[in-house]
Amino acid sequence: MLDGFFAQIAQALQYTFVQRALLAGSVVAFSCAFLGVFLILRRFSMIGDGLAHSAFASIGLALLLGVYPLSVTMPVAAVASLLIRKLSERAVFGDAAVGMVSATGMAVGVFLASMGRGFNVDLFSYLFGDILAVTSAEVWGASLLSLVVVLVAVFFYHDLLAVTFDAEYARVVGIRPDRVEGVLLVLTAFTVVLGIKVVGTLLVSSLIIFPAVTALQVARGFRSALVLSTVAGVASVILGIFAAYLFDAPAGASIVMVNFVFFALAYTGGRLFRL
């Protein structure tokens, strides 16, 4: 039985679209999982949902105008991330700001969808993801973004940790939390947009939340939390894609289910071994 399983995996790996899906999915999952640790600890875990929903509106607009969706979605999501931050700083609580931007984005997307009746099927693929249809350009884009995330992590690790831990104290030691958070949110916006292709608008926040909370169950330090989160994120995408191939199931849903299993294992392990 195990031989048959590996034979099917080996067969799947020969398809270019599977290779592309694995590569794009892994790098997007890496970025989501890495950024997720900071966002979860800053109590901004639902920002992925908010950004994905606001991106949904811009996808609707792009499809209506007949332009490449990511070219519109990227800047819209970046603006939405900064809007959420401004709203949460000055007008409303952070979760309410995410909810407002999220609902508005979804409403605008649906409104635009109803105006252009011909593209509803395309819009559906953005709701639930279509990782097996990922293009080479998207693979390159996701890889480049992951590289930027790694560079930010390497050069600003201490700033990111200090701001995440206590933004006010970070200011006292000369760090500008507004700048650090701005970079973090814009990177999150870009990552979420690429994540939409992997698991869809409705599930992309799971790539941010699950690996990070899984890592936090067992991590022995901040660095180990980042490493474990990215490992869990990438592994969930790889196993999820294989599961989708084997069971002929949607890839996005499979990835999220693998993530849940990882979390359950980490939670149980953490309690059993009192980590």
Place this chain on the structure above:
Amino acid sequence: MPVTAPQATAGVSAKAESPRDFRSDGSSPLLSVRDLTVLYQTSIVLEQVRFDVAPGEYVGIVGPNGSGKTTLIKAILGLVELAEGDVRLFGESLSGFSRWDRVGYLPQMTTLPLQRFPATVAEVVSMGLLARKTFPKRLSKADEEAVDRALSLVGVSSLRSRFIGRLSGGQRQRVFLARALVSEPELLVLDEPVTALDPDGREQFYQTVERLNRQLGTSVLLVSHDSATIGKYASKILYLDRKVVFFGAFGEFCGSEEVTRYLGGAFQHLVCRQHHHHESHA
């Protein structure tokens, strides 16, 4: 030389003094606050506050709830906008001041949700070294040793590898004190540091700070609602009630009839008794 507030309030007269004639020995103040006014929306939180902290001084700030004590600390640290006035640290205006490693800050007992935060004690303490780092920030072997020294100084070396979220309130506050001390600051700013500690924990904490002040000459600016503590440990007292009601040495404070009239004899007696008792045992 009497050192009182520049503004007259309810019987405590005050005479404005220039920063330079504040110290009889002529040394420059580490901290100089001049005519500081802070607004929250349209209401005045601090008004025309003026005082100095000289090297080696231990200044206790007391005042009723809502008197602006924490706002004053935040204004000194550049965390709130000043409507008027000037704050100078080590002779430099806040806008141009960059040597934050010379200032150690211990905020109020934190309400941050730290339970699941995966940072170790060593990682938290090393944050206090970031002020002296330039891009790209890296921690060296010497920094690791500085972290060890700071932890040892406050008696929590054994907690080095523990998660910050799994410590008791007292242990956590000592770790934050180590973070404030790790850069070997010349001025230590403490804002209600012991609110959630038990009496023994408070005593130990204040004795550690007193040791730093007496043995290393670290200047201390302590905000506390516990006036007995201020009386016991501080060398000067600043009574704040949006304005500076009184600022000066204990001898002046305890002998002032104007202070008695404004603050009431009971308060003055409590503070002064603690001060005299502690001085006689020191």
